[in-house]
Amino acid sequence: MTNHFQTYISKKTNAAPLAVFRIGFGLMMCYSIIRFWAKGWIESVYLEPKFHFSYYGFEWIQPLGNFTYVLFFICGVAALFVALGFKYRWAIITFFLSFTYIELMEKTTYLNHYYFISILSFLLIFLPANATFSIDNIFRKRSFEQIPNWCIDSIKLLLGIVYFYAGLAKINADWLLKAQPLKIWLPSKYDLPIIGESLLQQNWFHYAMSWSGMLYDLCIPFLLLYKRTRWFAFVLVVFFHIFTRVLFPIGMFPYVMIIGSLIFFEADFHKKIIAFIKKMIQKVIQINASAIAILPAYHLKFKKIILPIVLVFFMIQIIFPFRFLLYNGNLFWTEQGYRFSWRVMLMEKMGSTTFKIVDGNTGNFFYVNNSDFLTPLQEKQMSFQPDFILEYAHYLGDHFSNQGHQNVEVYVESYVALNGRLSQPFIDKTVDLYQEKESFKPKTWILPFNDD
């Protein structure tokens, strides 16, 4: 066993695929930051709200006022440096920290693909992605033909986990037996040309999409791994992601996955890409590449530290999505252990949640107008997620206590509809949420899910 492991770890492979991956990743991230900025989302998500929803344990991470722009600028520049392979190690560390900080500032915009970028950039810190075809090569006057094989495998593994776990999550009764939530989502895209009023309205098509989506997610990592099915798999990847992009507002995610899955191709393919880019560059500037010594193999420094970190990282990735098993109740309803588990586009859930501020002594009360405190996006997300509801209840409790209200108690009347079922009461309205604390323990004030 240890022998097998040792041989595997010392196995070498060509450095080109990782270099191409680095370039694609860096450019896409740089573009993502520019896109986010250009759409005015820095203002609407981070600067305009009076109050930000935080992740448990990360409440100290808050937007930085106008320095938030600086943070985005740093993040974008770091991504560009990653693409160029310029001061790669510093660039990727900076990117990981700034990007992760940005995501932790506001829970409302949580997306699995942001989480994916965070952990992928963490992994990239430990990989020699600048071994070849990087500006670092020019300055250090050396580049490397080969890198450890596991470096590329680790990225494949991470992509594989994302797909496979997304597929596992789709194995549930609503998705497979009721074709929900696609039965709600697809017919509402009636304004798409050609398929909108025809295919998307068909019952069989909802089921076909549900089942093929599940099978696609489960199988695609393996189809990409095997050389014989690789091109077929890649065509599927492109088709699947473009199709979902047409149907749903999913931003950069499809492109990240399409470009990311190129890593499964052989080194020759990537060498051709590099050769092509080189030719383009040579047209603009002449770089004297002859001064760069090409060394056969890159030797990992700090191998004794890096390998255990990567191993633990993957163990966490494999185990963490199963933490929902520790909680009772319906996962989609309580969402305890829902996030960070590749549950992507999996349910249609909406809520209406109103807060009642009660004077504990007199019983006098009034209702809160949520739009006085929250943006529409925040209100939408808060309305059906228990941890948001609790955090907001505390914010309201503090706010009204500071205003001079006495004996403040915060109660909530919440109704939530899941996957097309009739809405039903979500939170126990007799519980003063101002007294409840956030923790990893089960939230007893979530009412049980009633599935007829």
Place this chain on the structure above:
Amino acid sequence: MIKKIFPVVFLVLSIIACSSDDNTITTPPNEGGNDVVFSRASMLRNFADNIIIPSYQELSDNLDALEIAKDGFIAAPSQPTLDNFRAAWLTAYKSWQRVEIFDIGKAEEIQLNFQMNIYPVNTADVEANVSAGFYDLSSPNNHDAIGFPALDYLLYGVGATDIEIIEKYDTDPQAENYKDYLSAVTNRMKFITQLVLSDWIVNYQNVFAASTENNASSAANKIVNDFIFYYEKGLRANKIGIPAGNFSSTPLPDRVEAFYNQEISKELALDALNAVQNMFNGISTVDNAEGQGFKTYLQSLDREDLADLINEKFNAAREKMQLLDANFTTQINTDNTKMTEAYDALQAAVVLLKVDMLQAFNIAVDYVDADGD
């Protein structure tokens, strides 16, 4: 290599081409064996032709009558001419309850709702305008000094008795100023209503009916959002919740609609609820015929259960409202519990509209611009 990439590129391009293509597809009959043949276009057509435009037309006619009654009153202020004016005001106010929902198109652009029915009226601003003798009623600063609430004050609130009120327009040193203000307010109401009505007829009717896409700026989505927003804010909160003190530490009985009239706040609220329910059921303002509406939309999505439930909640809310005093101020001061019960009954439908109906239509609650997963 290029040969291998080509099909992929072709596939991508063809999908992108499809997605940006802007063909309108004629709606085929509904699949899935539903009884109701529904299309969004026919729903919007029904709203425009049979509900919205006739309602504006009725309001416009009633404002014409209001102006005639007003002219009669200022020509010879007396109890009969005052009574006549008040009756015309009430008729017009009741027809206003049918159009406040439609905050779309020209009405949205010129903020018709803000100019017609912001209450409580700011009486200090009204009096200041009257004394000054000059004013720009199109200014947003005057939104709370014009419209039906301003007339409510001018017809019922400027004096303690009818005799005192008539004196204001007759023997009062500022009588001419009061008369001018009455005319200015009435003219403004007529003018902006006419603006909206003629825009609907000349221009917007077909634009509205054709805008069936599922995106933030389409008429189909906006009218759904307007409907829910009006029900939640214009009806539930403004007419019942705010005066009953649901959003404040103590009740605010002077915040009721038509506060100075003291007799019709319930009548107006019931009219508003009827307007909401009629629109939900697609019932024509002209002949009460049932056409395409949110109800048939839900039925076409196999959610008849939800449509029925929503109608049940509307009916339950109406029953609770009918228990109230004709004057909500009196009701709040004597037994506010009945008011909050009416509020709760109205709120029960908010959940079904905002959560269940929006989920069934799969429409964004408001203009939320963000990526999804």
